Amino acid sequence: MRGQRLITGSVVKDRSSTPSPQPSPPAKSAGREGEKRHIRSFVLRQGRFTPAQQRAFTEHWPRYGLSVDAGALDTRRTFGSHAPLVLEIGFGNGEQLLSSSLREPCKNFVGIEVHRPGVGRLMNALASHNVDNVRLYNDDAIAVLEHCIAPAMLDEVRIYFPDPWPKKRQQKRRLIQPDFCALLAERTAAKGVLHLATDWADYAEHMYSMLESSPDWRNRAGTARFIARPDWRIETHFEKRGRRLGHGVWDLLYDRC
Numbered sequence: 001m002r003g004q005r006l007i008t009g010s011v012v013k014d015r016s017s018t019p020s021p022q023p024s025p026p027a028k029s030a031g032r033e034g035e036k037r038h039i040r041s042f043v044l045r046q047g048r049f050t051p052a053q054q055r056a057f058t059e060h061w062p063r064y065g066l067s068v069d070a071g072a073l074d075t076r077r078t079f080g081s082h083a084p085l086v087l088e089i090g091f092g093n094g095e096q097l098l099s100s101s102l103r104e105p106c107k108n109f110v111g112i113e114v115h116r117p118g119v120g121r122l123m124n125a126l127a128s129h130n131v132d133n134v135r136l137y138n139d140d141a142i143a144v145l146e147h148c149i150a151p152a153m154l155d156e157v158r159i160y161f162p163d164p165w166p167k168k169r170q171q172k173r174r175l176i177q178p179d180f181c182a183l184l185a186e187r188t189a190a191k192g193v194l195h196l197a198t199d200w201a202d203y204a205e206h207m208y209s210m211l212e213s214s215p216d217w218r219n220r221a222g223t224a225r226f227i228a229r230p231d232w233r234i235e236t237h238f239e240k241r242g243r244r245l246g247h248g249v250w251d252l253l254y255d256r257c
Contacts, residue, residue: 053120060123066110066148068139073148078135079108084155087112089141089175090162092238094122099234100158101126101134107155109134112141141175145183152189160233164200176207178214185216185256192256197233197249199242204250217254226250 057065066073075082084107091097091111101109111134113119119138126134137144165173176196184194194217198204208225211217221227229235229251239249 049117049120052124053117056120056123056127057116060127064123064126064134064136066135066137068137068143068147071147072150073110073153075108075153079133081108083108083133085110085153086156086158087149087154088158088160090159091118091122092161093118094125095236096158096160096234097122097134098125098129098131100232101131102129104232105133107133110137111135112137112139112144114138114140142180142183145187149187151186154184154188154192156193156195157184157188158195158233160195160197160236161199161238162196162203164198164203166200166202171206174203174206176203176210178210181210181214182216185214188256190256194252194254194256195230195233196252197229199239199247199249201248201250204252207252211252211254216257218257220253220255225252227253 066078075085086100086104086107086109088097088100088109088111091113092115094111094113097109097111100107111122113122113136116138119136122136137148159175162175163173165171188194194211196207198207204226208219212219219225229249230253233251235243243249
């Protein structure tokens with residue numbers, strides 16, 4: 001979610017005098033042994049890290065945090081159940097992910113976001129609602145998918161308002177690329193669902209083109225291409241602001257073949 005114009009967010013340097021504990025190493029594109037170098041779909045940005053968000057990592061990370069370095073995700077151990085598993089990539093400030101966890105209690109959710117203030121804010125919200133069906137990675141989505149998510153493990157993948165990288169020279173940084181679509185397909189079970197949304201018409205066309213060229217995904221909308229916003233995706237604060245400014249929003253829904 002691009003509340004700060006991010007895909008998987010950005011690692012934020014803490015400006016306070018008291019360092020906060022690091023829940024996981026900074027996102028790396030080629031630092032782990034055997035990991036293929038890839039172009040990052042996010043940039044490292046600084047931002048305000050409030051005391052409350054900082055405290056969240058001390059108080060709530062042990063409950064909600066997951067680490068790439070811990071290796072493969074064991075859903076039975078993590079959640080205590082094998083309920084359908086939903087992955088949200090780039091959850092921003094967590095508004096959508098919190099809503100999903102409350103509206104869909106029969107599912108387990110994993111969120112990925114590298115923007116630390118957003119992770120802290122969501123952990124505080126999850127704790128205040130005593131939510132226990134959500135776990136979070138503060139890392140690069142590709143690293144999580146490659147090292148922690150087993151083949152056919154996911155039942156749903158949700159990617160809402162990723163950074164469109166609108167300039168032509170930047171578009172190689174867009175998250176939705178052929179290799180990424182193939183990786184998602186490998187990690188998603190048969191008949192699983194991929195749901196994307198964007199407020200950039202050009203990126204909507206790009207997403208559509210990438211997925212239509214993949215043999216692993218089938219567009220549920222058929223020749224209509226795009227769908228109306230489904231009830232499981234709320235209209236976020238960011239989206240409402242964009243609509244007031246006249247922005248369009250496009251949703252894509254694909255089934256794993």
